[in-house]
Amino acid sequence: MYSIEVRDHIMIAHSLPRPVFGPAQNLHGATFVVDAAFFTRDLDDDGLAVDIGRATTVLSEVLAPLNYQNLDTLDLFRGKVTTTEVIARHLFEALAVRVRAGDLGTGSGRICRLRITLHESHAARGAYEADL
Amino acid sequence: MYSIEVRDHIMIAHSLPRPVFGPAQNLHGATFVVDAAFFTRDLDDDGLAVDIGRATTVLSEVLAPLNYQNLDTLDLFRGKVTTTEVIARHLFEALAVRVRAGDLGTGSGRICRLRITLHESHAARGAYEADL
Amino acid sequence: MYSIEVRDHIMIAHSLPRPVFGPAQNLHGATFVVDAAFFTRDLDDDGLAVDIGRATTVLSEVLAPLNYQNLDTLDLFRGKVTTTEVIARHLFEALAVRVRAGDLGTGSGRICRLRITLHESHAARGAYEADL
């Protein structure tokens, strides 16, 4: 299996209003350094799983609606707790839509798996990975 | 598959008394930066695979008996060669006990896979990963 | 010059309500991975510039009032724009108080310089460094 993984980041505010989260029930925030990995079983005629430039652009576009936002106020996450896992899954689904729309280039149809990793600090990260 | 991965470290002495290890047959030591990844197929009602705070606490507790020790003198490793792989497997089993005991919170039963990664330098690491 | 540098992190919400900040005028947030460096000209009788364990504890204590907070609501920053630089300076002053109080151990009087570095993403960081 081939993979290409590109990195970007977002800076968001949110609260996690459930007792299990202790002090993180407060309105606070995070920088999420986001890695998006695209998996393919073979390469196209240009030797590509996915073009790194295009993958970087699409990741940036998928992140834009969250960047510099307070997630507590977004319709997108109404009724949800915006844990690292939930955001990872949201980004997975948003990228999957772009893959299915062919926005990752001629090789889009070849992409069979995605993994989104959110680094929330130097000591913790969450991920969601699944087949398309 | 979701995953949460948390980081801590230990500083230990040991020797690797077999010819294959060359100079590492000497009593020497290592900092192991340890990543523990917990995998789940779905999230609980709080949007969690595993609570990062609790995962960090349990990892720290599992590491404590090894930290600042000479592994050559621990009953735990009697008759074993304490390679990076062997320590990774030991930590996997110790964490698995904690998962089965429910110490990772209400979501413990949901954890279906663990991965322990030990970074022994900027240029080498070992891991053990398996289903629970 | 000797130095000891230890790392911790905080997760905060804030807004930067000035036109120059563009989208960062919104309420958003950040993980700041914080490095605190303590400089000394010589070592004490135990071979220490500063004890790493104690430095880690004091850094954690200095960060605690900011962690999981919305900086826009803290008296501490009333009337200030909480840029990375301003937070770095605040943490410098808070650490300096602890150094002067002797909380860094018998070597506290020996500490002649501090540097606080805040990593706000994988691609940007700010710092404040000065003599005590």
Added chain:
Amino acid sequence: MYSIEVRDHIMIAHSLPRPVFGPAQNLHGATFVVDAAFFTRDLDDDGLAVDIGRATTVLSEVLAPLNYQNLDTLDLFRGKVTTTEVIARHLFEALAVRVRAGDLGTGSGRICRLRITLHESHAARGAYEADL
């Protein structure tokens, strides 16, 4: 599954002469920081998946023919576009030959899977992973 992963790097020139690559059609270059991961299901009597020293040596030998070269002029890649993915696959095959030749030590026969990861910058990487 156990794994041992070791790191080295190469510095190469190449061009990617297809329209999809935009400015990378020019002759340019890259540092590839290369991670090679060796997977085994169990450990040998010395507690090893693979000896880290030996893995490091063999990785270095496999990289040597590419290091400080212009890939456009190597017979090895004649008629190929030397994308990150193509180089990862090349290195995978070259390492697989060494594994099959027993060059990874007495445990060579135990190695059941390899992964080659090429970091081309702080923000992008490619990989090839497969069973042997």
Added chain:
Amino acid sequence: MYSIEVRDHIMIAHSLPRPVFGPAQNLHGATFVVDAAFFTRDLDDDGLAVDIGRATTVLSEVLAPLNYQNLDTLDLFRGKVTTTEVIARHLFEALAVRVRAGDLGTGSGRICRLRITLHESHAARGAYEADL
């Protein structure tokens, strides 16, 4: 002293045609991950040493003429050996021109020192730092 440091990268080909460079006399290449640090003695009314967004943009513009190029063919480096040190100095001078032109914003006049660091691998880097 305050500082803001931002990161970007370039991918270039070059040769180092002097005997001291051994195999690097060949045409080869490098990814340089570039950190640019801007130092100021105080902050402006917005709490800024330099705006991170603007610093990132200007760094990108200064890197653009080198990115995806064969440095051996650029007039810019005619008669020079394009070592890491020489490129760092070139980027320092190019950034200094932008600082003096006021392109770093209202705080440009406040910038009193620059440091350019080029990471050429996970194990080596070069820098040039000086007062303006």
Added chain:
Amino acid sequence: MYSIEVRDHIMIAHSLPRPVFGPAQNLHGATFVVDAAFFTRDLDDDGLAVDIGRATTVLSEVLAPLNYQNLDTLDLFRGKVTTTEVIARHLFEALAVRVRAGDLGTGSGRICRLRITLHESHAARGAYEADL
């Protein structure tokens, strides 16, 4: 000021037998990832502060007597507490001898400052920096 910084590592055992060190009074160990920075005011005719290959070789040679050793048993450190700071200073002096002996190449005489940084984990490091 120019600088070149290269990285290597050592794996050692030691104990810190003074009350201030708490559990680190035990025989334990560390991986020290070591960065050595060489500073010069100008470049030689080859565009070099110091040749990276040569700097890497000399750093490796200076580290060799410590690597895979129990520092408690080395004459070198008799009567000393082998803190991170003490080891950093030792390596500084050992490198300084090599610089003065001309072992860093024709540019050795130009080297005016050294910095040795020892990373003992992902969260702590010590350094010694001084003019030659």
